[in-house]
Structures are given as C-alpha cells and as structure tokens.
Amino acid sequence: MDAGGRAALQQDLTALARGERAAFDPVFCRLWPLVRGFAGRCLPAEDAEDAAQEALLRIFSRASEFDTRRDALSWVLGVAAWQIRTHRTRARRRREAALSEMPEPADGTPSPESAAIARDLEASLERALADLPPPDAATLLAYARGERPDLPGPTFRKRVERALTRLRARWRINHDSL
C-alpha cells in the first residue's frame, strides 16, 4: 500500500471508529484486497480465503475500538495476523483430531492421509529451501546427502549450523511451528 492509500485508510478508519457510517464502504473497499492478499501470503490458498473473511469480520467488529492515535494499517494487519494465526491453530487441531481418530493400518503401509502429509511436508521443505540463500541451500542438501564439500570440517559444520538456523526461522514464519 502506498503512502496515499495508507493516509486514506487512516482517515477512513478513524471516521468509522467515531461512528461515521459513510466511511464503511471506503474502508471495506480498501481492506478486503489488503486482508485477502495478506492471508494469501501466510496460508495455503485453500485456507486463505476463509481466514481472510474471518479476519475482515473481526476487523469490522473491532473497528469502533480503534485508537485513532495509532497507525491504522499496523492495527489492521495486527488484528488480521492474530485471526490468521487462530485460524491456522484451529485447522491444525482439526487435522490432529482427525488423525488421532483414524485406525492404524495393519500392514504398516502409510495411510493416504499420512502420505499426503508427508508430501505436504516435503513440498514445504522444498519451498523453505528455495527461500534460503543458494549457498545455505547447497550446504544443507550436501549435508543431507552425506556429501562433504572441499572444506575444513569445523567450517562445514558452522555453515550447516547457520543454514539450519535460517531454515528454522523460515519454517517458523511460514508454518508457525517447528
């Protein structure tokens, strides 16, 4: 959002917080694409739309509590982030509950759900690796394959450690857990 849009949002949300209903439409038109985009960056596409709707309704239900001295965009994103986090936690609990209710297969082969989860995890790991700086990704891949580049042992270990720390940080941002 550019500076002009940000100032307009501040003005409109301030008016809405004071009870000016005429500011409702402009606030809605500004917030919906913003919240949808924000949710789309934080969640997979199938969850993002639902979470964005929940976040938008939450923002409007709390609009009259908005402290007009605060920055409107930060406040909006704060409320949206909290709601998205809640949505994600709820979805994770639902998945966990569904998994715990399922019977284990007798022959030891993974169930379709376990296989799907494993595939999801693999894809997420690949995405997180792609987000890392290329040298970090290369270091981790080499480490995973058991290869040893032409480096002194302590240097390689340090690089692996640093790359793992960055990977963990990326994973936390994308998945809210390790």
Add this chain to the structure above:
Amino acid sequence: MTASDVFEMSLKVAARRAYERGRLEGALLRGAAAALLAIPGFLVCNQSPWAAVCLAGFLLVVVAGRVRGEGYEVGSRAGALAGILPCLLPASIRAIDPQLCMLLVSNGLWICGIGGAAAGVVLGLRSRSAHGLPFWASALAALGFAASIGCIPAGAIGFAGLALGVIAGGAPVLATRRAVV
C-alpha cells in the same frame, strides 16, 4: 452480476453486521460502567420510581449515544461524566453520615447547585472536542438524567439549583473559550 460480485456483496453485509454488533457490544459495556457509577446515587437516599426512570433514561442515552457514534457519542460521554458528580453527591453525603440525607432535602438548592456548577465546568471543558446539536442534545440528556437521580429528593428547588449551577459553571468556561478562540 457475477458470482464474485454476489460473494463480495454478502461479505459486505456480514462486515456491516459485524461492525454494528461490535458497536452494540461496546455500548453495552459502557452502559454497564455507567450503571456501576450511577447506581450508588439511586440506592442511597433515593429509591423512588422517578429515580428509577432517570437511571433507565441515563443508561439508554449512554448506550444509544455509543451505538450512534459521532457527536452523539462524544456528547453522551461528556454528559455522563459531568452528571456523575451531582448524581453521586447525595451518596457521598450519606457515606459520611446517614442523617445527612435530610440535609439534602433542606439545603437542596445549594447542594444541587454545587454539583451542577461542577457539571457545567466539566461539560464546558469537554465541549472543546465537539459541538453542534447532536453533542449538546445527548450531553444535556445524559447530564439531566444522571443529575436528576441525585437531585430528586431535593424537589423542584433542587432542580432549580442544578440548572443554575450548570449555567453558572458552564457559561464562564464557554465564554472564556470563545474569547480565546
């Protein structure tokens, strides 16, 4: 009209409902806070049907002002703050000595006048942030109902003292503000 237009329209209706519900919840909370402040004035010295009507009217003005927003909200808040002083004066007197409730009946003009003057000053100061008919209508309604809870035992003379006090307290503040501006 496309499916996404219909979806956006229904989302907008839901968002509007969420907004109004949020305002109503905030208003009920504010009403509860106002009730907590005003109820001692009702319970001590003055549990008459008229005082109950004033208490209900006070809460209604506070809640409705918050739901409606804009000048009505600012006005009802200012009026409630100003009216709490004359509303609680009898309760404070009773806290010192129960026999002093009689003092309110015999010296209603002065006691309600002092409360009214304090209320007038508060209202004059608070009117800086807003003005116009919505502000003054809701402020005077909230002040009138709240102050009446305290001044009903004093009778007509109490109300006269209250009105004089509000004018005596508020007029100089408003005049000074106009002169400065």
